[in-house]
Amino acid sequence: MIRTRVLLVDRDEPEPGPIAEAAAVLRRGGLVAFATETVYGLGAVATDADAVRGIFEAKGRPSTNPLIVHAADVDHARTFAARWDDRTDLLARRFWPGPLTLVVPRAAAIPDVVAAGGPTVGLRVPGPTVARRLIEGVGLPLAAPSANRSNHVSPTRAEHVLADLDGRVHLILDSGPATVGLESTVLDLTADPPRVLRPGPISPGVLANVLGMGVDHGPVAADSGHLASPGLLAVHYAPRTRAVRIPSPAHLADFDRPARFGLMAFEPIPDALRLKPVAASIEPDPAVAARDFYRALRDLDSRGLDLIIAVEPPEGPEWDALRDRLRRATTPHA
Numbered sequence: 001m002i003r004t005r006v007l008l009v010d011r012d013e014p015e016p017g018p019i020a021e022a023a024a025v026l027r028r029g030g031l032v033a034f035a036t037e038t039v040y041g042l043g044a045v046a047t048d049a050d051a052v053r054g055i056f057e058a059k060g061r062p063s064t065n066p067l068i069v070h071a072a073d074v075d076h077a078r079t080f081a082a083r084w085d086d087r088t089d090l091l092a093r094r095f096w097p098g099p100l101t102l103v104v105p106r107a108a109a110i111p112d113v114v115a116a117g118g119p120t121v122g123l124r125v126p127g128p129t130v131a132r133r134l135i136e137g138v139g140l141p142l143a144a145p146s147a148n149r150s151n152h153v154s155p156t157r158a159e160h161v162l163a164d165l166d167g168r169v170h171l172i173l174d175s176g177p178a179t180v181g182l183e184s185t186v187l188d189l190t191a192d193p194p195r196v197l198r199p200g201p202i203s204p205g206v207l208a209n210v211l212g213m214g215v216d217h218g219p220v221a222a223d224s225g226h227l228a229s230p231g232l233l234a235v236h237y238a239p240r241t242r243a244v245r246i247p248s249p250a251h252l253a254d255f256d257r258p259a260r261f262g263l264m265a266f267e268p269i270p271d272a273l274r275l276k277p278v279a280a281s282i283e284p285d286p287a288v289a290a291r292d293f294y295r296a297l298r299d300l301d302s303r304g305l306d307l308i309i310a311v312e313p314p315e316g317p318e319w320d321a322l323r324d325r326l327r328r329a330t331t332p333h334a
């Protein structure tokens, strides 16, 4: 059993002390959780296969699910790609640092275990200064999945990491809540046209605009020959409490509700429904809803409820990433 330490550090002007300590832990092959703009990541040196195996063990993650490699800047990232074409360069320079992961052919420096044995690697440069200083401090890229136990709710705060991984991670760098709150958009640039494997903060429309070409998105047909993102298995990110989703507030009317239920919605709920949830999270602004989604889900999950009822967000691309995560965390109400 590892004794997990937590160090406070400033997100924008990180103090050299905690960065140096965390870098030393990583260089010795240890695990350090750190904040990105999306969620907290569970980091290990990406070029150290043994250290990366420690990530899979700590999370209880299947070895078939590849990890994202985090680099300090565009020039650093491109050294881990076996091919760096114009599309990749355009997107990297436009969106990095930022919540976009680019799947490209993998360079030999990235071990098999990171890529789950595949020919590609997902690369990204994280937004917060603290994350980039950490990578610079180590001098090596960091493989980092979300810092939750596999299939549990992603962490947007240090306390979420501690709740899931206490005794399994050497150090947590606590730089406060993640500002975006949903995982990066994953774009496969080895497909032609490029394909969004996981919807996220940067929408397919925005990517298509910058590229000046269409971008595939939506479910990958099982027989298409495309390798879907393994993280896109239908149920993922799930709370422990039974959680169902309904398409709109109107469906609450004749819903057989247990005494102790929690409610999550993204538009006001009509008073006439006379709902009496034990706890509710209702946030109509898409950016705020995204930022607070995993925290709200963890909060509802901690209350010993019989049921969580989630009302799906309204139509519109600004809700797509949240809708995707909500669907993975819930089952449809029959």
Ligand code: TXA
Binding pocket: 036, 038, 039, 040, 041, 042, 065, 066, 067, 068, 099, 101, 103, 115, 118, 120, 121, 122, 144, 145, 146, 147, 182, 183, 184, 185, 186, 197, 198, 228, 229, 230, 231, 232
């Ligand atoms: O925002 C994020 O992306 C966060 C922060 C920490 O960077 N990371 C994250 O990692 O969400 P993880 O492991 O929880 O999700 C990564 C997703 C998974 O669905 C994985 O299957 C997919 O990206 N992925 C990673 N490498 C890939 C590759 N080479 N090809 C296809 N999918 C890949």
Ligand code: MG
Binding pocket: 145, 146, 154
């Ligand atoms: Mg994850």
